[in-house]
Amino acid sequence: MNIETMKSVILVILIAFSLVLSVALWNYQPETETVDDDGLIEDTQLDEDIGGEQTIPGLVIPDQVVFHEEGTSYSFKDSDDEWSFFQQIQEWELSAMDLNPDPINFENHENAVEVIFPTTIPLQTVGDLFMADRELLGNTTQSFDRMFLVHHANDQPPTSYELWFVDSEGDGNIAKLQATISASAGERALSVLSNKDKLQEQVRVADAFGNEETEGMGAHHIYLPKEEVPIPRVVLQQTESIPVTPLRNDLFPSPDLVSIYNTNSGARRAKTAERQLDAIDERRMEYVVMIPNSANSSNLGSYELLTKSVEDVNSHLGWTNDFRLNELLSYQNLNQVQYRMYHNDLPIMENQDTTGLANILLSYEQGEIQTYNRPLIKFESVNEQVLGNIPSGEEVLEDLQQSGNYDLEDIQGLEIRYKLEEQNNRLVFNLIPKWYIQTSTGSWNELYGENLTMQNEEVS
Numbered sequence: 001m002n003i004e005t006m007k008s009v010i011l012v013i014l015i016a017f018s019l020v021l022s023v024a025l026w027n028y029q030p031e032t033e034t035v036d037d038d039g040l041i042e043d044t045q046l047d048e049d050i051g052g053e054q055t056i057p058g059l060v061i062p063d064q065v066v067f068h069e070e071g072t073s074y075s076f077k078d079s080d081d082e083w084s085f086f087q088q089i090q091e092w093e094l095s096a097m098d099l100n101p102d103p104i105n106f107e108n109h110e111n112a113v114e115v116i117f118p119t120t121i122p123l124q125t126v127g128d129l130f131m132a133d134r135e136l137l138g139n140t141t142q143s144f145d146r147m148f149l150v151h152h153a154n155d156q157p158p159t160s161y162e163l164w165f166v167d168s169e170g171d172g173n174i175a176k177l178q179a180t181i182s183a184s185a186g187e188r189a190l191s192v193l194s195n196k197d198k199l200q201e202q203v204r205v206a207d208a209f210g211n212e213e214t215e216g217m218g219a220h221h222i223y224l225p226k227e228e229v230p231i232p233r234v235v236l237q238q239t240e241s242i243p244v245t246p247l248r249n250d251l252f253p254s255p256d257l258v259s260i261y262n263t264n265s266g267a268r269r270a271k272t273a274e275r276q277l278d279a280i281d282e283r284r285m286e287y288v289v290m291i292p293n294s295a296n297s298s299n300l301g302s303y304e305l306l307t308k309s310v311e312d313v314n315s316h317l318g319w320t321n322d323f324r325l326n327e328l329l330s331y332q333n334l335n336q337v338q339y340r341m342y343h344n345d346l347p348i349m350e351n352q353d354t355t356g357l358a359n360i361l362l363s364y365e366q367g368e369i370q371t372y373n374r375p376l377i378k379f380e381s382v383n384e385q386v387l388g389n390i391p392s393g394e395e396v397l398e399d400l401q402q403s404g405n406y407d408l409e410d411i412q413g414l415e416i417r418y419k420l421e422e423q424n425n426r427l428v429f430n431l432i433p434k435w436y437i438q439t440s441t442g443s444w445n446e447l448y449g450e451n452l453t454m455q456n457e458e459v460s
Contacts, residue, residue, distance in 0.1 A: 050240045050242055050243075050317070050320060050378060051242065051316075051317040051318050051319055051320040051378070052317050052319050053314040053317060053319065054310060054313070054314065054319045054323075055128075055310070056125060056128040056129070056306065056307070056310060057090060057128055057129055059310065059323065059324055059325050059339065060117070060121055060125055060128070060129065060306075060324070060325050061086060061117075061118075061324050061325075062082075062086060062115045062116055062117050062118075063116055063117065063118045063347075063415070064082075064115075064116045064223065064415075065082055065085055065086070065113065065114070065115050065116070066113070066114040066115075066116065066202060066223050067111075067112075067113055067114075067190070067192055067193050067199065068109075068111060068112040068113070068114065069110070069111050069193050070110055070111070072201065073201070073202040073203075073204065073223055074193070074196070074199035074200065074201055074202060075199065075200060075202050075223065075225070076198060076199060076200075077198055077199060077200045078198065079344055079345030081198055082345060083345070085189075085192065088188070088189070089115070089130070089189065090129060090130060090131075091131065091185075092130050092131060092163075092181045092185050093130075093131040093132075093181065093182065093185075094126070094130050094131065094132040094133075094163065094179040094180070094181060095179065095180050095181070096179060096180040097132065097133070097136050097137070097177060097178070097179045098177065098178045098179070099123075099136075099137075099138075099140060099142070099176070099177055101164070101173075101175045101176075101177065101178035102173075102175070102178075103173045103174075103175060104148070104164050104166060104173075104174065104175040104178075106148075106150070109150045109151070111151075111190050111193065112148055112149060112150045113148070113149040113189055113190065114146060114147070114148055114149075115146065115147040115148075115149075116145070116146050117144075117145050117146065117147075118324070118325065118326055118347070119145065119325060119326060119327050119328055120143045120144065120145045120167060120169065120328065121143060121144065121145065121302075121306070121325070121328060122140075122141075122142075122143055122301070122302040122303035122306065122328075123137065123140050123142040123143060123144055123165060123176055123177055124137050124139075124140060124303040125303065125306070126165065126177065132179070139301075141301060141302070142167070142176040142177070143167050143170075143176070143302065144165040144166055144167050144176050144177070145166070145167060145168055145169065146165075146166045146168055147163060147164065147165050147166070148163070148164040148166065149161055149162070149163055149181075149186060149189055149190075150162050150164070151186060157183070158183050158186065158187070159183055160180045160181065160182060160183055160186070161180070161181050161182075161183065161185065161186025161187075161189075162178060162179070162180060163177075163178070163179045163180070163181060164177070164178055165177040165178075165179075168220050200225050200226070200227065200229070201225075201226040201227070202223035202224060202225060202226060202393070203223070203224050203225075203226045203393045203394055203397065204221050204222070204223055204224075205221070205222040205223075205224065205397065205408070205411060205414060206220070206221055206222075206408060208397035208398075208400070208401065209401070209407075209408040222411065222413065222414050222415075224392075224393025224394075224396060224397065224414060224415075225392065225393045226392060226393050226394055227392050227393075227394075228389035228390070228391070228392040229389065229390070229392070229416065230386045230389055231344070231346070231386070231389075231390065231416060231433040232344070232384040232385055232386045232387075232433075233384070233385060233386075233387055233430065233431065233432055233433065234343060234344070234381055234383070234384045234418070234430070234431035235381070235382050235383040235384075235428060235429070235430060235431075236343075236379040236380065236381055236382065236420075236428070236429040236430070236431060237379065237380055237381075237382045237427065237428055237429075238377050238378070238379060238426075238427045238428070238429070239377075239378045239379065239380050240377075240378050241282055241283075241376055241377055241378075242318075242320060242375075242376045242377065242378065244268070244270075244277070244279045244285065244376065246316045246317075247277070247285065247287075247316055247318075248270050248277060250315050250316045251275065251277060251287055251369070251372070252270070252272060252275055252277075257272065258270050258271070258272055259271050259272070263278070265280075266280075266281070267279060267280045267281075268282075274289060274290060274291050275287070275288070275289055275290065276288055276290055279376060280356075282376060282377075283356075283357060283375065283376055283377050284355075284356035284357060284373070284374065284375050284376055284377075285372070285373065285374050285375075285376050286356075286371075286372075286373050287369070287371065287372040287373070288370070288371045288372075289365075289368070289369070289370050289371075292365065292370070299330060299331070299332070299333070299335055300330060300335050300364055300367055301330060302328055302330040304367075305328065305330045305335050305337055305364065306325070306328060306337065308364070308367070309337045309339075309362050309364075312362065312369060312372075313339075313360065313362075318360070318374065320375070320377075320378045321341050321378060321379055322341060322342045322343065323339040323340065323341055323342070323360055324339060324340060324342050324347075325337070325338075325339055326338045326339055326340035326347070326359075333365075334363075335363060335364040335365070336361070336362070336363040336364075337361075337362050337363075338359060338360070338361045338362075339359065339360040339361075340358065340359055341358040341359070341375075341379075343381070343418055343431055344384075344418075346416060346417055346418050346433070347417045347418070348417070348418045348419075348420050348431065349417050349418065349419050349420065349434075349436060349444065350420050351419060351420065351421060353421070353422045354420045354421065354422050354429070356373060356374075356375060357375045357377065357420060357429075358375065358420050359373070359374075359375075360373070360374045360375075361373045361374070379429065382428075390416065390433055390434065390435065391435065396414070396435055396447065399448075406437070406439070409440070410439050410440050411437065411438070411439065412438040412439060412440060412442070413436075413437065413438030413444065414435070414436075414437050414438070414447070415435075415436060416433055416434070416435055416436070417433070417434065417435075417436045417444070418431040418432065418433055418434075419431070419432045419433075419434050419446070434446055434447070434448070435447040435448060
């Protein structure tokens with residue numbers, strides 16, 4: 001081989017080596033990503049098909065509407081009818097609002113409507129849920145969890161109807177606000193009772209336990225469907241994953257340096273000296289500010305907490321499924337709000353394998369997010385089929401009496417909920433209707449388990 005040929009071969013080798021090195025450098029992904037001058041990491045596009053924004057009326061939704069007629073109680077059979085009724089009452093125009101009403105009195109009311117919310121909510125939300133003068137509500141710190149529509153029997157024909165906003169867990173006078181709506185609005189609401197085909201009769205827990213002190217319509221009652229309810233078992237499919245980058249951009253302020261790496265447990269972690277966000281199994285997120293911000297803490301009021309949490313989730317289009325307010329805690333050093341996923345108007349409960357996939361939980365210190373846990377996946381229904389009925393309300397109450405495990409004062413809630421169970425392929429989930437009970441501890445647990453000898457028949 002002559003010298004010229006050797007030079008040519010060496011040149012070709014050098015060019016090839018240069019190309020390989022260029023490709024390697026081009027594809028190299030550093031484990032530490034830095035934010036740009038605007039404090040944004042790449043891939044910041046928000047996809048409205050994955051999530052969206054919400055309002056307080058879209059998140060603060062009653063769990064049940066109960067119609068009372070001459071001692072008998074009814075609720076809607078169909079969740080669509082209940083939703084339409086809730087939209088109807090949002091059009092009520094409230095007048096003559098009284099923030100210091102006399103104690104509520106249900107005597108002499110033949111017909112009434114009771115609206116039950118899943119948790120205690122600030123009275124200021126009345127200005128969001130109804131047509132009401134916000135200035136009259138002021139900065140009240142009162143709360144309510146039930147609302148009653150009534151009219152006096154001696155007012156015939158009624159010239160107006162009364163609304164009572166009640167805190168059933170409160171002490172003393174449980175009535176926190178009394179207001180008036182027009183006769184036409186009240187009559188339209190009570191006209192639902194004229195079509196019993198759309199209603200199902202309810203039984204009251206207090207009656208089953210024979211507690212004479214709770215006779216008559218009051219604020220501490222729990223209502224169950226008297227007959228069996230055909231609730232479908234649902235198959236859900238996991239669809240799009242929520243991109244984590246917009247969440248990082250929203251939660252990590254500029255100009256922090258964000259280190260991104262995989263933990264030993266397999267989570268994808270974004271971290272600065274003060275903040276940490278873990279994307280776990282690409283299905284749920286846990287975010288925490290590691291330096292507590294509680295010194296000289298100034299708690300948010302419950303209404304401020306509610307509105308701020310909605311704004312914070314809206315800022316990254318974080319409402320990915322049907323989420324509704326589940327719990328609102330604002331006292332001492334605790335500012336926490338939880339939103340639960342719903343399907344067919346029923347709340348969804350998790351098990352050990354689906355923890356964090358049906359709840360959004362935020363806590364605040366000094367008015368800023370301290371922790372934020374949420375799912376990173378979205379669900380869509382692919383199949384719904386009624387394959388069997390779960391026990392009726394009457395059967396449940398009979399089982400409770402026979403078991404002897406619960407006293408009336410221990411029962412804080414009793415209702416049908418969906419249990420989220422994962423199939424083996426990790427992309428498909430089942431929603432199985434089951435009875436759940438809430439005790440004085442505040443937690444919800446499956447009713448038919450070790451506590452009762454009679455087991456619930458599995459829907460299959």
